[in-house]
Amino acid sequence: MVDFEEFATARLPALMRHALVLTGDRVLAEDVVQEVLVRAHAKWGRIGVMDQPEAYLRKMIVNEFLSWRRRFARVTPSDQVEVPQSDRPDHATAHADREALRAELARLPRQQRAVLVLRYYEGLTDAEIAETLGCAPGTVRGYAARALATLRIEAGRPATASLNELAGGSR
Secondary structure: OOOHHHHHHHHHHHHHHHHHHHHOOHHHHHHHHHHHHHHHHHOHHHHOOOOOHHHHHHHHHHHHHHHHHHHHOOOOOOOOOOOOOOOOOOHHHHHHHHHHHHHHHHHOOHHHHHHHHHHHHOOOOHHHHHHHHOOOHHHHHHHHHHHHHHHOOOOOOOOOOOHHHHHOOOO
């Protein structure tokens, strides 16, 4: 069994990226991860002996994110997306694309956003997403279809732009 402090030190960046993609807000992501780590620390004797403690914490992060609004009502999605003025490839364009995608994801209802993040960023199957969210695989497919339809801004633009880019790279 790995020590909680060692685990948290080693996996905190990956957990933060996961939460950032879900929330679309760095401050909220930090709050969600902090809350999850506090609860995980109290239960580390049980969590630390699991085969995949990080997967368990990721599920805790998803659950915390989904319940956050009900408890604190802190997130106010914005329906305005700033479009980059130039299509020249440079670091600013990549940053602007990530920000635009974050803003678009923020417009989605929490369940739909969670489905897209779990599918395209985490690479989970519909069955795994359904297990994580506690719903049927058909419900997951419905959430995904509605979310992708909402994200289609222009004809021909792929709605599933790389969610890996949201977190600033790969896990």
